Amino acid sequence: MSENKKAMELKRQLEEILPRKLDKVFKDYGLDLDELLVPLKWKPLVLFIGNYSSGKSTFINEFLGKEIQRTGQAPTDDSFTIITAPEGDEPEGDLTGSTVVNDERFPFESLRGFGQKLLSHLSLKRVKSPVLEHIAIIDTPGMLDSVTEKDRGYDYLGVVGELAKLSDLIVLMFDPHKAGTIKETYKVLRVTLPGAAGEDRVRFVLNRIDECESLEDLLRAYGTLCWNLSQMTGRKDIPRIYLTFAKIEGKTVPQEFLIWSKERDELKKSLLDAPRMRLYHMLQEVDNVVRELALQIEAMENFRKRFRSKFWNFTKTLSLSGLVAFLFGDLAMHLVSGYPETPFVVDLVSRTVTADSFIWPLIWLLVVVAAGALVFQKVTFPLFVKRYASDPDSLVKLKSPFKDA
Numbered sequence: 001m002s003e004n005k006k007a008m009e010l011k012r013q014l015e016e017i018l019p020r021k022l023d024k025v026f027k028d029y030g031l032d033l034d035e036l037l038v039p040l041k042w043k044p045l046v047l048f049i050g051n052y053s054s055g056k057s058t059f060i061n062e063f064l065g066k067e068i069q070r071t072g073q074a075p076t077d078d079s080f081t082i083i084t085a086p087e088g089d090e091p092e093g094d095l096t097g098s099t100v101v102n103d104e105r106f107p108f109e110s111l112r113g114f115g116q117k118l119l120s121h122l123s124l125k126r127v128k129s130p131v132l133e134h135i136a137i138i139d140t141p142g143m144l145d146s147v148t149e150k151d152r153g154y155d156y157l158g159v160v161g162e163l164a165k166l167s168d169l170i171v172l173m174f175d176p177h178k179a180g181t182i183k184e185t186y187k188v189l190r191v192t193l194p195g196a197a198g199e200d201r202v203r204f205v206l207n208r209i210d211e212c213e214s215l216e217d218l219l220r221a222y223g224t225l226c227w228n229l230s231q232m233t234g235r236k237d238i239p240r241i242y243l244t245f246a247k248i249e250g251k252t253v254p255q256e257f258l259i260w261s262k263e264r265d266e267l268k269k270s271l272l273d274a275p276r277m278r279l280y281h282m283l284q285e286v287d288n289v290v291r292e293l294a295l296q297i298e299a300m301e302n303f304r305k306r307f308r309s310k311f312w313n314f315t316k317t318l319s320l321s322g323l324v325a326f327l328f329g330d331l332a333m334h335l336v337s338g339y340p341e342t343p344f345v346v347d348l349v350s351r352t353v354t355a356d357s358f359i360w361p362l363i364w365l366l367v368v369v370a371a372g373a374l375v376f377q378k379v380t381f382p383l384f385v386k387r388y389a390s391d392p393d394s395l396v397k398l399k400s401p402f403k404d405a
């Protein structure tokens with residue numbers, strides 16, 4: 001069995017085991033198991049993002065051995081295109097954005113919330129290709145400088161984040177002309193990707209290196225990209241950056257750049273690993289959800305303990321107040337209004353207690369208990385809940401990086 005087939009078989013087993021094992025516990029804690037199962041739903045996904053004209057579409061065409069995507073020097077793609085092979089007797093051809101987000105077989109329902117404008121910039125292409133039997137590829141509009149959500153008409157970074165969450169591999173492509181200086185790239189690296197995907201899923205690529213005039217020029221572009229990456233990710237260690245170029249008709253590649261020819265093949269090979277990455281992705285998701293669940297349980301348990309101790313202290317105070325009210329409530333009344341004629345303690349001391357002597361003490365006891373219960377329900381408990389709701393971290397001991405995050 002090939003590696004990919006083994007990975008797909010394991011994925012199928014996970015698909016079967018997860019609902020069986022986790023359904024009950026998810027239901028008990030009011031969680032949505034479907035959210036966890038969404039990434040399992042479809043083929044492993046490879047997402048291409050990067051600045052405009054960095055060569056994403058050219059790479060995809062070359063990888064698939066077909067001219068599927070349009071390419072060009074100025075910003076060319078203004079749409080998200082999901083490319084995959086037809087299954088069974090499905091015909092080749094395109095599906096519209098609204099079909100893609102409304103078809104339950106695909107994992108893209110979450111894109112529905114980004115509005116009509118996005119749907120008109122989203123499509124799915126079914127193309128026969130052996131590579132696409134096991135994976136699907138997403139080509140995206142290139143990142144631009146000084147654009148706002150208003151210019152695009154939809155939340156571009158939000159959509160990239162959503163797709164990154166679903167993707168098993170993400171190719172982040174740069175070129176020497178704009179080596180990490182594009183504003184949207186900054187936001188993606190700084191904000192979008194850290195919340196959506198682990199770094200092991202991202203492949204950094206400096207493409208179009210053949211356009212550098214000399215090795216010195218390439219070194220400058222590489223150095224600029226590394227510097228920008230470390231500024232953007234806040235990290236000092238630099239991830240592997242694939243240095244690649246396409247063989248473009250009519251363009252000769254300088255001799256000294258040929259040593260990097262194999263990098264493009266290595267990148268393609270690593271993308272074929274997507275099914276295996278899907279398994280890690282899946283296990284990471286399960287691990288995250290289970291840890292989150294453990295945190296919730298720990299928080300709930302601590303809340304229960306603190307509530308119990310608060311309730312116990314309140315009960316003690318209320319019992320004491322009830323006793324005082326029982327014994328001296330009618331005495332206070334007597335001192336203020338002269339009624340009742342003989343308070344309960346006087347009957348008690350003079351040993352003339354009758355059934356009637358208990359009427360006022362019992363009324364006082366009832367009043368105090370009822371007032372206490374009301375205060376607890378309307379004031380003490382809401383304040384208690386509010387305190388922990390505004391600072392839920394105080395309910396868990398933050399002793400690991402996972403909890404800290």
Ligand SMILES: Nc1nc2c(ncn2[C@@H]2O[C@H](COP(=O)(O)OP(=O)(O)OP(=O)(O)O)[C@@H](O)[C@H]2O)c(=O)[nH]1
Binds near residue numbers: 054076245
């Ligand atoms: N010299 C050279 N040109 C390249 C290379 N890769 C792509 N190109 C050219 O660069 C231009 C842009 O390539 P595309 O593949 O359209 O780039 P893209 O990233 O898809 O661009 P957008 O869709 O606008 O985001 C095209 O004219 C390609 O022929 C490369 O490695 N070397």
Ligand SMILES: [Mg+2]
Binds near residue numbers: 057070076077142
């Ligand atoms: Mg393109």
